[in-house]
Amino acid sequence: FDTYGKDKIPGIFRELRNQPLIKLVGVISISSGGGLYPVPHFLNFDQALRKAIGKDTAELYEEWRNWIRKKYEKKENGILSKENPLFHWGTRDQHPVFSPEKDKIAFVSDKGYDYAIFDLYLMDLNSKKVKKLVSRINPSFSFSPDGRYIVYSKVEFYPPERAFLSDLYKINVNTGKIKRLTYGKRAFQPSFSPRGDRIVFVRKEGGNSNLYILFPTTGKLIQLTNDRDGLTQNFTPSFSPDGKKIVFVRFEKGKRDIFILNLKDKKMYPLTRDSADDRCPNFSPDGKKIIFVSDREKGVFNLWSIGLKDRELVRYTSVAGGIFDPNFSPDGKKIAISGYKNGVFSIYIFKFKKLKIMQKISLRKVEITKKKETSGKKSRLISRFIPPEKSVEMKEYPYKPRIKLHYILPWFSIDEEDSFFSVDFYASDTLEKHQLTGSVYLSDNTQYEILYVNRSFTPTLWTDLYSFKGYSYFKGEYFPVEVSGGVGGMFYPLNDRLSFQLGYSSEYLSTYLFTPSLELVPWKGNIREVELGMTYFNLMPVREPELLPWGKVMDLRLKWSDHSLGSELDYLMGKIDLRDYWRISKNKTLAFRLMGESVKNKQVSPRIVFSLGGWNDLRGYPEGFLTGENIALSSIEYRFNWLRRMGGSSSFYFDSLGGAIFYDMGTSWRQEEKLDKSNMLRDIGTELRLRMLPFGKYSLVMRVGVVWPLDYNKRRGRIFLLFGGIF
Template identity: 25%
Template sequence: TTDLRAIHPTYSPDQKQIAFVKNGGGNTNLGILNVDSGEIEYLTEFDDGSQVFTPRWSPDGSQIAFAMYRPGGTRDLATISPTGGDYTVRVASTGTDRDPVWTTDGSSLVFASDQDGIFNLYQANLATSEVHRITRVYGGAFQPHINPKDQRIAFSHYGKSAYEIRVIDAQGLWEPISSDSFNIEPIHNPIASTSLANTPYKGEYSTTTIMPRFALDSGKLKAGFVAGSDDILDKQRLFISGMFAHDLDMDLYAVYEYRKKRPTFFLEAYRLARHVEEDVINRDEDFRIYNRSFVLGGVELGGKYKMRRGGLFDARFIYNRSGTSQDVARFNGIGRTELGATTLNGFDIAMTYHLNAVGRSRDSEINPRVGRRLTLRYDRYFNFALNGFDESSSILVEQYENFFYNQFSFNWNEFIPGPGRSALSFRAFGGFIDKEVDDTFDFFLGGLPGMKGYSFYSIEGRRALMLRSSYRFPILSRIDNQAGPIYSDQLYGAFFAGIGRAWDGNADDALLKRGWKREVGAQLRYDATSFYLFPTRASLDVAYGFDHIPLQQVGDPLTRSGLKMYFTLLFGFLTDVGQVH
């Protein structure tokens, strides 16, 4: 069968023929190989994307059972004569029916099906149309095989200990299944599908997937959705998510990617809204605030070009807008009204080079050991920030201050293998802003993105530099344990130490104690899979900052940073949490 890409071979009972599946042209078809002559005869001639799986001969050699999928349908079980002719669908359900084998008397098929949501083994009597459930497992039962001597059934079982081989006795108290679950009546079909006329390809989207989403955010319960659809040839992609709270707090995000040409073009948009209920009274200033609202939105348009050796060039135009509104009145409640303003209109032309040259291995996500990651970024900002209101006007007129500047940054991670599966890593981050800007636009060097021993906003400046080294090692490299829906895989630990500072490059740096800051810490990383599908990766960081936090104003009391803790539970491990900005 040279060049036929043949799979699923099975001998006939007389050992003179081999049934197999040929793969080619986006279809699979069933063939018969004569062992002595080497001649091949094909029993099916599908050309519409149909797929054939796991052929099995009946004990007398008169029929071949197989699983098959037809476009627009599900996977069913069928039989066909090895001498040719139409095939007959013998078992069909709303789920996936697979892995057929014949009982030794040739009257029934034993197979796996997920017609009720979980793969279990069933027996279908082709003469009486009776169906019995053989297993009732919670993980999955697949690939049955019947011992011809004692009729015991061996099968592959997926459970809390991953895959294992199990054996069940021959028919006993098997559970009868309603005729509504499976259609056992024979349905005759032609061996070849109708050829379709060739037409130019046009965009064809897959079925839109919609999933519910719930979250508890700042004490508020949010409900929403995640929806996505892809072009059949992966040339286009659309993803939308949204969550809402009872007070109209919202998180909206959408992204569209166009991959037909190089580079890949994309359009992203987002909007976040937060509402704070409060009752603030200031008798001296004669005002009262009932609630505040904050809105942040943005649009990004750009392209990504994949380069050689793990490089990726990204260029994009970014627009950000933020605003706030307040429900206010005089302190006695008279003259209540709502005041709002746009606090920022920001424009950014960004160009980024990413290099991901980390060696691939089983533990490269939780513990990269060889290679490097590098990010070089340039931004040209045009920011219009709120600077007050026109007091000469009888209406609320915002006044803005312009901040037009260049920003440069780099982030470098180098990974060196250590003894066993341990690894030593070094990280360097640097950033520079070429003009004096409002503190809002500074680099922020603390928190998860940077120095974990200091809070996010505590270290800021127009210039930033950070160095860190860490040593990561396996604690449990192969946990291999299933507990409910969670499969635990790996657990790693790490120790790290770093030094860094952010400053403006003027006389205030010394007065505000913007010198070098030191930190040490430890981390645990846990790698798992949830519900057999979703990567589940958790991190716990404990860090200690040795030095005083930089002052906001000259004369403020000195405060030592001290102990900080962070916990994340995501689909992946945070590398550097994006820009330190």
């Protein structure tokens, strides 16, 4: 605003509105002469920004970064510059909490993760030994008064509501035994009472965050706040040392202030009431003051306290990066914080008495009257304590799904050989409990696919209607394929990792199938099939999921077709696909794959068989090199990443460059035969992999590599260029 002026904002939107929705692209072909194609024109923000201010997003971002550097390069990190952190662990080491015995400190860290995913750790302050207590929790927790337990919250899949919800758990810090305390409560930020008989926490509901009390022995809940306006939020509650009050942060009307709630009468009042952003409040062990962090000085979060009697604000630090999550030791002599410095959050411990008082502000209630004071001077109003206004209740309406068309994308082509018109569309209700996706292709023949998904029930139901004509490729030849029919099924997630699927399909198929001597012959007929599936999916969120995944995936499939179902083919088919990705470091991964397929054809002819060979399985051998009713494949890859954030534009960005060294091994055998391990074929090769981000939202991986077959008479390396297809 200061540099370019607020008037540039309407100018940017005006330029975006003036951009066309469709553009025509001409294609010239030597064989057919070419054609004219209308394609969607994606809004180009860079173009609009350049016309408005003369710079694109990359130039503006670089200018902003330079401005930030110049603004803060001369500022010192104050106390963070003089003291060393307790340890260097992850990028974000946060929320330090002293144990009641003062000899340990618990904290959360994102060590080993690409994103803000936190594990809970416990450090012995004498030996400096650290042990992990539990993985993937929310970064707010509390010790029980006896130090035996830690209560925390964690997001898990909750089957009754088919959603990922946060609930409370407690862990025994000595044995590691975990007990779940709530189910489906959307509970966060728990804190034990001084006697350990109650836990105060935040519950998210109806757009608000309200405070609740949990009695862990009985499971009884008591609601403390009842905001229902869809806007007001309450955060980070904690008890006073006598257990009679709760301090917390309240966000309303765009302001974030510190409040006190008296448990006896459930009345609350603000300690701060101004434009500053105040967070992370905690009582001092003597109960006389509250420590917190605030950006009230120069917009940077620093350490403050406020006295409960004198209402005096005191600032203790002046850092450029920021201080967060303050926590007193039980005796009040030390304070632990999470400090931001040099791009990372680290944990520091200071002696509280050695912190210098850098600023004092008298924050007291002043009654303004028109009467003159005896001294003849008027009192200056620094802050006025305003009682909280009555919360506005939003009227609740039952949800009624209304299907709305989100987009419809037409496409047409006109040329001498093949002219066509196609349209893609997507529609759903607001909560996407009903989804309708479709694609229609009109030319000499009509092709279509319409998919409907219903998530209103448990399990999820879906149906798919389709009609396609095309070609299949096998051993250098193309064979015509025509298929039409429909499939319906259900999907039931048992938890956040394991799910089951059941489906039934009925289709007409015109294709080529195999004789017992593996000769391809044309075949037409109806197929009725029942499919049962189980999927285990446990992948961690990572920056480059296509290049360096992390975790395990297992997919099991069983298909059955029989004359009793009205099918003209009779078979039993099974498939298993196991994938395991071991993270060595953030830039290195070992990937394993084990895949097998088997079919038992109950009729002599025609037969369904599988094949191996080609760039996506047995990469050193031609397409369809091995065929049989049974196949087995294993692959191992050492994957690595060289470069990140290589550059580009918002329309096409070059994100990462890496590679892989791989080894494949596979075989096939006939229905009448047994597996012969001596017939295994092997290959070895290497690839370069470039991850690109077209339009800033899609991911496209280009692969360039060379592979050598180890059990083939032609042992020459095969060079390939591919897009996608990484297991």
